[in-house]
């Protein structure tokens with residue numbers, strides 16, 4: 142099921158355009174048209190319905206206007222197109238993110254319908270997960286299996302995005318069955334817990350990598366908490382790991398070239414200390430130096446003397 146997308150100018154007044162769009166979208170959710178922020182310019186999406194089925198052929202503006210008319214009963218007086226394109230609803234996920242020295246990230250490893258606008262963030266998160274591991278491998282301190290954790294952590298996240306974007310495609314289908322599911326889904330979204338679950342899924346903030354530690358914070362990305370000296374995210378600009386230590390008793394001696402040690406307190410942090418990987422995910426929580434020393438080599442290799 143392909144969809145056309147493009148930017149163009151229109152002659153129809155904004156109020157009338159909005160009214161037409163709202164009416165059409167009551168039954169066709171794959172249609173939309175609205176201003177993009179540049180004076181007089183509108184972005185439109187409309188079902189492709191057989192237009193230029195060969196992906197190598199771009200849709201013509203005439204075809205685009207025909208699809209607008211067929212779907213909305215008007216072409217909105219569209220003229221002066223800036224660009225025209227198309228996208229599909231294919232979902233594909235590579236089995237392996239790594240083959241030796243070749244590593245895949247972004248759309249090269251997963252594609253899915255653009256529902257919920259998740260693809261770019263998913264790809265950036267891949268890169269964020271991989272970057273520091275690659276740096277560790279290049280610098281020589283990475284543990285032998287560190288690069289393989291990239292696939293273990295990111296593959297399930299992409300699988301979940303593929304699943305939810307595929308489900309969203311079903312919810313915009315015009316057939317009676319999917320429309321009935323959509324109505325039921327809309328009822329469920331009256332529940333706060335359901336809304337929270339879906340929002341955190343689509344925003345990627347519910348991600349918790351499985352590090353084999355049952356503590357609920359471990360594996361999650363720590364949010365931007367307030368510290369005495371400022372905000373946590375400001376301390377992470379170095380791109381290095383970080384031990385945030387509220388006890389003042391811990392040490393990263395032996396790893397100080399890879400791990401920053403910050404002694405500070407936060408009313409928003411309920412654990413004595415937290416070890417963050419460079420991608421912001423929690424690698425350890427606790428207050429015991431022996432336990433910390435046990436965890437540091439897993440992510441940051443051997444101690445240097």
Ligand SMILES: Cc1cc2nc3c(=O)[nH]c(=O)nc-3n(C[C@H](O)[C@H](O)[C@H](O)COP(=O)(O)OP(=O)(O)OC[C@H]3O[C@@H](n4cnc5c(N)ncnc54)[C@H](O)[C@@H]3O)c2cc1C
Pocket residue numbers: 146228246247248249255257258259260261262263264
């Ligand atoms: C209509 C639509 C709306 C979207 N909206 C959102 C949104 O709101 N939020 C969101 O997060 N995501 C959104 N996405 C998804 C997002 O656009 C993609 O997931 C993201 O652009 C993928 O980035 P990427 O760098 O992995 O791949 P790409 O953006 O495809 O970049 C790959 C680059 O590699 C280049 N390239 C390819 N082959 C070669 C080669 N052999 N040599 C050199 N260069 C090469 C290409 O020209 C391209 O520039 C949307 C997608 C669509 C289609």
